[in-house]
Amino acid sequence: MTYISLDKSLLQNLIDAINSYAQSHDFEVGEVKWINWTEDDPAGVGYRVANGSTLAGMSTTMTTLSGEIQVRLDEAVAMNESGITMSDGNTVSYYLPDGGEDTVENVRAYNSKSLDAAKSEATALYQATNSPNGRSEDGRTIDEIYAEMAKHQDVPTYSAAYIQALDKAAETRPYSEEDINKTGAELFLELMNRSRDSYSGEVMPPHFSTLGHMLAAASQDEVGGASLAKDVYPQDGSTMSLASKISLNAALSETPTRFGTRFLVDIASRSEGQDPNQGGMEGEDVINLTRYNADVLGGALTAMGNNPKAALDYLASAGGTVDANGTWTPNDAAQSRWDRLKHRDWNQAGLDGFTAALGAASSYRNVTGDTGDVIHADARATWLAGNTISHFGGGDVKKEDFSEKMKENLSLVIANSPEEVSVAAEGADLEDTDGAKLPTKPQAITNLTYRVIDNENAAATIATGLGDYHHDHIDRDMQSGDMTTLKGNYESAAASQGYIERLIESRLTDNKEDAEKRKTAIDTAASVFTTVAATGVTVATAGTSAAVLAPFAVDVGTTIAKPVVVDALTEGWGEDRNKDDSPGTPRDILEAQGYTDAAQYGLLSDESIALAQKQGLLLNADGSVIEVPPGGYSDSYLRKVQSWKKKAGDPATQEVSDSIDSGLDDGREQASKLLTNKN
Structure with a gap:
């Protein structure tokens, strides 16, 4: 995925300068054209500035160019103001998928149009899941709405806007008093819970899969993944339902696309202090042939198996000291985290996730x-790899x-x-x-x-x-x-x-x-x-x-x-x-x-x-x-x-x-x- 960053002030100055030059050029061409029409034209200059000539068309070319640049700037500003592509100071950005051509059509399609589509689908699904007949106000079924969502499930701008829009949908037409005070992330997790209700544990519920992809897309750092983590797993997670924790654990574990780095590190940090066996048997469910409990840390670590940077940042966090030989000594926080994790009471899915993150982090060796x-x-990964080998190769x-x-x-x-x-x-x-x-x-x-x-x-x-x-x-x-x-x-x-x-x-x-x-x-x-x-x-x-x-x-x-x-x-x-x-x-x-x-x-x-x-x-x-x-x-x-x-x-x-x-x-x-x- 690609985020194109723009300096808002400098680029607007450039656009204004191009437009100003185009206007001056157009005026000068007009003056030359008028003189050669009203006076004798011994050098044949008139036809060189006539309508359709290269000189006459240059102002149009410049105006068209500045207009295309303006579209990109406007899209980036709108995305930033909507809270989707967050940036600092005077810098704004717009999104394009990998391999996507940077055209006006694509810029609009993956930015403002993505936002509009996300708002529409979020409102429709909220209506359909809460209506007696299972349809939105525009007449669509839940399956039809999910089919449209699946087309955009890996687009970060769409997915981030979708979660935001759920909050607005509940405020505008709430179906319960409780919904008014829920965040978009809470409502999104409830959709995940509902999406797996009617499926056996032997399969991956298709709607759950779509939502998992969307969560991964919305978790990217460039669209506010760190902020989303705080909404998805508020504080220490004690206010979350067991069902939502199970859904989050499974989504992190089962979704094949990469989750954002800061999102994963924050989720893991918030959830590591929770009892891994909270809820007992009631806090477990089988999804896609795997038994998941409410221990979200296991899911975050599993997802780190696809994100080596998140794995290293969490398991061997920056800090500590490096000696002349390149050997890293962790600070107290990193050492304490390792000591807690290696002695944690993991279930099998959690242990699979723990080792997935350890394996991914080792790729930073050498x-x-x-x-x-x-x-x-290298120093941090080497320390972590050595401790991993000693732990799992020891007693x-x-x-x-x-x-x-x-x-x-x-x-x-x-x-x-x-x-x-x-x-x-x-x-x-x-x-x-x-x-x-x-x-x-x-x-x-x-x-x-x-x-x-x-x-x-x-x-x-x-x-x-x-x-x-x-x-x-x-x-x-x-x-x-x-x-x-x-x-x-x-x-x-x-x-x-x-x-x-x-x-x-x-x-x-x-x-x-x-x-x-x-x-x-x-x-x-x-x-x-x-x-x-x-x-x-x-x-x-x-x-x-x-x-x-x-x-x-x-x-x-x-x-x-x-x-x-x-x-x-x-x-x-x-x-x-x-x-x-x-x-x-x-x-x-x-x-x-x-x-x-x-x-x-x-x-x-x-x-x-x-x-x-x-x-x-x-x-x-x-x-x-x-x-x-x-x-x-x-x-x-x-x-x-x-x-x-x-x-x-x-x-x-x-x-x-x-x-x-x-x-x-x-x-x-x-x-x-x-x-x-x-x-």
């Missing part, structure tokens, strides 16, 4: 400097308490800590890592990875994060590296692969899964790891097949902000090989890429490289790298690589191969050694 208005982003939470959603959410924290996972897999100390230090232990990293890795999407998420880390690390180091550097990098990558494989095997064995399922799970995760490490394909570059994964790492670069869906990531990989061919083994994929890097950086003999080029392997004739697509590492291709290796007899290839075997053994050994808590 960013450089400040990100926009997120100060000390506070048992593995049987992990839902599948929790596993996927927490896999993000592991995936966004790839350097520390790699260090653990090599048996090194976490203090050896660069930048801010992750405040946890290798054992906690290993325990948490073990607990989540039997979920295939969690395994793919971790494998993707690790693979991307090693791919970038190899690319960076080999710009000035030698054979020792290459071997060290591939030994490290292989250690990460062996570490993942051993933890999957251990977890699925403990789950009493059969051997075939264990093998499939290990091969899938290892293939994702080695393919990403070799090709650099990631959730952000996988193309349209990965669209279901969005949004990724919004505003934070190359880390992962949502769990990877393994089927979406790997969809189409098989299209790069013959249908009768099978995929290559993960180890052989890593080895083949090691040989490619050795050739690229001149670490193989000229004879070996020439033989590879002749066979269409490793390098093109011009010396550039042969880009193998993700599915191109087929069994037949890798057998060709092995045949080339044997025929070339280059000692350097054996050094690479031995390094990979050594790394695999080390990673497996470290996984077994560091796995200290299987409970």
